[in-house]
Amino acid sequence: MALKIVYKICCGIDVHKTFVVACIASTNDKGVTSYESHRFSTYTSGLKTLLQWLLDRNCKDVCMESTGKYWIPVYNVLEKDCSIVLAHPKYVKAIRGKKTDKKDAQWIADLFKHDLVAGSFMPPADIRQLRDRMRYRFKLTFFKSSEKNRLQNCLTVSNLCSWAGLTPTNNESAGKKKSVRVSKAGCYIKPLLVQCANAVVKSKKHPEIRNRYLRIKKRRGHKKTIIAIARMLLTALYHMLKNGENYNAELYQKSDLPPVDREITVEQALMIARNQGYKIKSATA
Structure with missing residues (x-):
């Protein structure tokens, strides 16, 4: 007993990412089915060409598989002029070993013309x-x-600076420090903070930052000092955002002042002077 032909003119569409293959199955009064296949692009212009191709052949019943999200633009272009059945791929899967894009589209059309495809609900x-x-x-x-x-x-000052890649790494073995390079973290925020640090140390608006930069640069060099200034800026931003306060330059100015009641030895004073870049010479010379 032959299967009943429900749709005398229908189309099966095999959907891919960049193209679709459409096959129109036309059945005459004698029950003989002829097929016409064509490949179309999934760009809007290609899908509109597909729609016109279907209308020119008086084909308004279409079945296609719901492949990923690639079916969505096809459905959106065709739904106003065609009656579309969207099928799960497992219900229209072709026989293994005989699969081509053209045969897949023809197989979908053959199943659909006999109304053997269960459509998915589409609101x-x-x-x-x-x-x-x-x-x-x-x-x-x-x-x-x-x-x-x-x-x-991660938003504590120490964790934040580490997350931004502004703290030295720990690389110590057998009591020897091999490297104190900053980590590679903060690939986006670190360059931004370094750029801000380079700008602010050249500005006369914030002498407290510039003075600290010049003082550290004498013993640590420009690159390490800029990282220290960037870390200083990030710490200031953290406290400003956390406490809802404006930037207060006096806090840095006070921290740079030496304590009044602190006593140091002559050797310590000489070491501090050498670290600041001063050359020590005898008073009698």
């Missing part, structure tokens, strides 16, 4: 658009919460 276009927006909103909300929790876990 109207406005409901689909609302659903996509709600899913995207949920995704952004989840991402925001995830990032907020991650930042809260």
Whole structure:
């Protein structure tokens, strides 16, 4: 007993990322089916050409498999003028060993003309658009919460500076320090802070930062000093945001002042002077 022909003119579409293959199955009054296949691009112009190709052949019943998300633009272009059945790939899978894009499209058309394909439920276009927006909103909300929790876990001054790649690494073995280079972390924020540090040490608006830069540079060099200034800026930003305070230059100016009641030995004073770049000579010379 032959299967009943439900759709005398129908189309099966095999969907891919960059192209689709469409096959129109036309059955005459004697039950003989002829096939016509064509390949179209998935760009909008190509899909519009596909629609016109279907309408020119009086084909308004279409079946295609829901491959990933590639079916969405095809469905959006065809849905106003065609009756579309969207099928799960497992229900229209061709026989292994005889698969080509053209044969896959023909196989879908053969199944569909006998109404052997179970279609998936598709809500109207406005409901689909609302659903996509709600899913995207949920995704952004989840991402925001995830990032907020991650930042809260690392936002202490020491962890923040380490996360930004502004603290020296620990590389010690057998009591010897092999390297004190900063880590490679903070690939985005570290260059920004270094750029800000280079700008602020050249500015006369913040002498407390420039004076600290000049003092450290004498014994540590420019590169290490700029990293120290960048770390200083990040620490200041952290306290400003945490406490809701404006930048207070007096705090750095006070910290640079030597303590009044501190006593040091002559040897310590000489060492400090040498570290500052001074050359020590005898008073009788």
